[in-house]
Amino acid sequence: xxxxxxxxxxxxxxxxxxxxxxxxxxxxxxxxxxxxxxxxxxxxxxxxxxxxxxxxxxxxxxxxxxxxxxxxxxxxxxxxxxxxxxxxxxxxxxxxxxxxxxxxxxxxxxxxxxxxxxxxxxxxxxxxxxxxxxxxxxxxxxxxxxxxxx
Amino acid sequence: xxxxxxxxxxxxxxxxxxxxxxxxxxxxxxxxxxxxxxxxxxxxxxxxxxxxxxxxxxxxxxxxxxxxxxxxxxxxxxxxxxxxxxxxxxxxxxxxxxxxxxxxxxxxxxxxxxxxxxxxxxxxxxxxxxxxxxxxxxxxxxxxxxxxxxxxxxxxxxxxxxxxxxxxxxxxxxxxxxxxxxxxxxxxxxxxxxxxxxxxxxxxxxxxxxxxxxxxxxxxxxxxxxxxxxxxxxxxxxxxxxxxxxxxxxxxxxxxxxxxxxxxxxxxxxxxxxxxxxx
Amino acid sequence: xxxxxxxxxxxxxxxxxxxxxxxxxxxxxxxxxxxxxxxxxxxxxxxxxxxxxxxxxxxxxxxxxxxxxxxxxxxxxxxxxxxxxxxxxxxxxxxxxxxxxxxx
Amino acid sequence: xxxxxxxxxxxxxxxxxxxxxxxxxxxxxxxxxxxxxxxxxxxxxxxxxxxxxxxxxxxxxxxxxxxxxxxxxxxxxxxxxxxxxxxxxxxxxxxxxxxxxxxx
Numbered sequence: 001x002x003x004x005x006x007x008x009x010x011x012x013x014x015x016x017x018x019x020x021x022x023x024x025x026x027x028x029x030x031x032x033x034x035x036x037x038x039x040x041x042x043x044x045x046x047x048x049x050x051x052x053x054x055x056x057x058x059x060x061x062x063x064x065x066x067x068x069x070x071x072x073x074x075x076x077x078x079x080x081x082x083x084x085x086x087x088x089x090x091x092x093x094x095x096x097x098x099x100x101x102x103x104x105x106x107x108x109x110x111x112x113x114x115x116x117x118x119x120x121x122x123x124x125x126x127x128x129x130x131x132x133x134x135x136x137x138x139x140x141x142x143x144x145x146x147x148x149x150x
Numbered sequence: 151x152x153x154x155x156x157x158x159x160x161x162x163x164x165x166x167x168x169x170x171x172x173x174x175x176x177x178x179x180x181x182x183x184x185x186x187x188x189x190x191x192x193x194x195x196x197x198x199x200x201x202x203x204x205x206x207x208x209x210x211x212x213x214x215x216x217x218x219x220x221x222x223x224x225x226x227x228x229x230x231x232x233x234x235x236x237x238x239x240x241x242x243x244x245x246x247x248x249x250x251x252x253x254x255x256x257x258x259x260x261x262x263x264x265x266x267x268x269x270x271x272x273x274x275x276x277x278x279x280x281x282x283x284x285x286x287x288x289x290x291x292x293x294x295x296x297x298x299x300x301x302x303x304x305x306x307x308x309x310x311x312x313x314x315x316x317x318x319x320x321x322x323x324x325x326x327x328x329x330x331x332x333x334x335x336x337x338x339x340x341x342x343x344x345x346x347x348x349x350x351x352x353x354x355x356x357x358x359x360x361x362x363x364x365x366x367x368x369x370x371x372x373x374x375x376x377x378x379x380x381x382x383x384x385x386x387x388x389x390x391x392x393x394x395x396x397x398x399x400x401x402x403x404x405x406x407x408x409x410x411x412x413x414x415x416x417x418x419x420x421x422x423x424x425x426x427x428x429x
Numbered sequence: 430x431x432x433x434x435x436x437x438x439x440x441x442x443x444x445x446x447x448x449x450x451x452x453x454x455x456x457x458x459x460x461x462x463x464x465x466x467x468x469x470x471x472x473x474x475x476x477x478x479x480x481x482x483x484x485x486x487x488x489x490x491x492x493x494x495x496x497x498x499x500x501x502x503x504x505x506x507x508x509x510x511x512x513x514x515x516x517x518x519x520x521x522x523x524x525x526x527x528x529x530x531x532x533x
Numbered sequence: 534x535x536x537x538x539x540x541x542x543x544x545x546x547x548x549x550x551x552x553x554x555x556x557x558x559x560x561x562x563x564x565x566x567x568x569x570x571x572x573x574x575x576x577x578x579x580x581x582x583x584x585x586x587x588x589x590x591x592x593x594x595x596x597x598x599x600x601x602x603x604x605x606x607x608x609x610x611x612x613x614x615x616x617x618x619x620x621x622x623x624x625x626x627x628x629x630x631x632x633x634x635x636x637x
Binding site for chain 2: 474477478479480481482483484512515519522523526527528530531532533
Binding site: 030031035071072073091094095096098099100101102103104105107108109111112113114115116117118 | 548559561563579580589590591592593594595596597598599600601603604605606607608609610611
């Protein structure tokens with residue numbers, strides 16, 4: 001909680017935001033518990049209320065087949081699903097599977113990209129929460145042991 | 151008669167040996183480029199500037215994703231600030247170099263007739279500091295790597311233009327010593343640079359594909375994803391030497407500078423495209 | 430990291446100095462073998478062909494000797510000596526062999 | 534003083550394409566320091582927030598699984614040239630950083 005408070009105190013944004021978008025901010029507390037859980041299903045239950053998702057071909061998940069380096073795996077997720085509230089990245093075999101979760105605020109497009117760490121070969125899940133359900137798609141990313149690259 | 155023929159054969163053999171032993175840098179370079187052309191007929195010459203990503207198509211896409219907004223941009227910015235900051239005497243780095251800022255990178259390493267040794271860009275930067283009564287920058291720390299990142303970025307698109315002047319015997323000696331280093335087996339693994347990066351180029355060592363030496367020096371310094379920081383070409387050399395389980399030479403040692411001289415000459419004509427991002 | 434290496438190097442020099450002093454009187458088997466292995470390591474280093482772990486093995490040997498684990502210490506010295514000899518031979522072999530690998 | 538956050542913003546019509554990069558170690562807390570052998574304490578960005586003219590457009594929640602020197606990109610609609618885009622982050626130690634840019 002104190003982490004949130006510091007953000008509030010760190011600048012004018014938070015106060016302006018509080019006035020403009022109280023609901024969005026409320027939804028935006030950093031989900032410390034979900035991030036600490038070691039089973040993907042448990043983390044999803046804590047974050048989204050369920051670990052049951054609807055497989056969807058309307059989610060575009062771009063990840064490499066073989067990661068060049070597990071320390072930097074590019075991930076791009078976009079979706080044509082309507083009324084998206086959040087997008088999450090779940091790496092099933094990471095020690096803490098929930099890697100990141102993004103609040104898609106009104107006006108923001110469900111189209112994000114980041115770079116993540118992977119400890120071993122695993123399914124990477126893109127989980128999309130909309131106002132009418134929770135959808136997902138997954139792809140396997142192979143992580144190999146290197147050490148002699150470049 | 152038989153004797154004469156034997157002498158003739160001997161003469162011819164000696165001539166042949168001589169011509170091989172005396173193959174100059176340019177003959178070496180042409181043969182080097184031709185080797186890779188025959189190994190990978192579909193890779194255009196210019197693409198070798200992209201290093202391993204000229205060869206490894208799968209990895210190329212991930213590399214491009216990182217190049218879209220590469221972490222080395224911070225290093226370029228820091229390097230530019232260092233480059234532009236005047237010394238206490240009011241002079242700047244730029245005044246130490248004869249070339250325009252964007253022409254500096256591709257001219258190094260160069261042989262300095264006066265000192266009789268190969269001067270790398272890193273060394274030239276430190277020489278400039280000495281000339282202005284400043285302490286030397288450490289070769290394994292950020293400052294100098296950042297400056298070379300900035301100069302590499304400024305030089306993008308300029309073709310490597312390393313010279314081994316005919317009229318300076320020391321230059322050829324340094325080149326030959328770098329060439330010898332490159333082709334000599336070393337370490338407990340008993341590998342020469344060329345064993346991996348020529349003979350077995352493109353093949354896998356565990357999960358890694360071996361990069362081509364043609365294009366090795368074009369893109370340094372690089373941001374290594376596995377380290378999360380920038381490293382110089384010599385730091386990479388040290389890593390490779392350690393990988394074959396030999397004791398690495400010091401950064402900017404004569405051995406590594408001569409190796410850089412040889413390798414850079416081999417990549418003449420390729421575009422400088424540093425800094426780079428590597429896994 | 431470099432600092433650690435320097436420290437190890439200076440430890441090695443101190444041990445070597447002790448060995449030299451000791452060898453003027455009655456030196457132990459360990460001291461003689463240490464001096465011998467270190468001389469070979471230095472020879473490989475001078476030829477530019479030293480292997481990665483040789484110095485480390487010598488450091489470990491003196492650590493074991495300090496703890497009076499003489500069997501372990503002598504075994505480590507033997508490994509260091511073997512590495513140094515191989516490295517010297519490798520350097521000598523490569524003095525000619527490298528030319529055969531040049532791309533022509 | 535160079536900033537530790539970089540933003541690249543591109544406007545196509547009223548869609549803003551925002552790319553960001555920031556310097557942060559993103560320590561997992563499970564990594565050992567190679568020199569000391571001790572665990573490096575967990576230190577990572579928890580939340581990355583973007584506002585456009587003070588209106589929140591993105592809240593990104595990170596775990597330690599986001600790569601060192603994090604990269605994050607997203608798009609939002611209703612953007613105009615001259616809008617003030619602000620990015621700020623906070624990490625698990627309560628440290629913060631921020632940067633403001635004008636959409637062009």
